[in-house]
Amino acid sequence: MSTLLHAITNVTLDLKQLEKTAGIILKQLKELNFDKTSYRNAKGETIKENKDWTYEIEDDPDYPPLNIDFHGSFAIIPTLYEHSTVLFTIYKLSLIYENYRLYWFEDFRENLYKMVKMLGGTEVIFLADNAGTPLCDFLDMAQEDCTYETVKERLIAKFGQPVTDYSQLDYESLDYAEIKEFFLDDFKDLKKLQTYKVSKTL
Incomplete structure (x- = not known):
């Protein structure tokens, strides 16, 4: 698996304005103009997927927590809960350990930053969805609507302070079942770059 x-x-969510908030975010997601995902079929042909952004509001009180769940043929998909937001990706956890030096990894980070900034956030913590890794427990907490800060505090209690430099992640020693760190990206370099670009235009 x-x-x-x-x-x-x-990023948090105002439960009193779910429909209005969903509509605003839907418009902003489309304005990000992200490339759609693609895959290779059995003939080796590259097939471009074409589902645009849509959303579903899950507000059944019998099946909490309430959330806005977005869908589409994109590499990063957000789900907003009252106290935190989860960003699902199509990539494997090993991406941040093995591929951070590749040119397209910066494209991934820039798109992630654009989405986080659009939603009103400032940083991300990377987690994983496989029960074979301890990081999955913390993803479950977020999906159960535990606050972002609480999840962060519990990660620090378990692993210590987060790794914030991709070059410090060792792919050769990566063991999903025995993972010993978690990674936080505050996009400091991208924020500085954006500030510089704005200053140059003034």
Whole structure:
């Protein structure tokens, strides 16, 4: 079973305006103009998927927690809960350990930053969805609507302070069942770059 890379971010949701909020975010997601995902079929042909952004509001009190669940043919998909937001990706957890030096990884980070900023967040913590890794427990907490800060505090209690430099992650020693760290990306470099670009235009 693949261990997929997902993230949580410090974005909350006003439950009193679910439909209005969903509509606003839907419009903003479309304005991000992200490329749609693709895959190779049995003939080796590259097939471009074409599902645009849609959303579903899950507000059945018998099946909490309430949330806005977005869908679409994109590499990063958000689900907003009252106290946190989960960003699901199509990539494996090993991405941040093995591929961070590749040029397209920066494209991934830039898109992730754009989405987080659009939603009102400032940072992400990477987690995973496979029960074989301890990180899955913390993803479950977020999906059960535990606050972002609480999840972060419990991660620190278990692993110590987060790793914040991708070069410090060792792919050769990566063992999903025995993972010993968690990664936090505050996009500091991208924020500085954006500030520089804005300053140059003033």
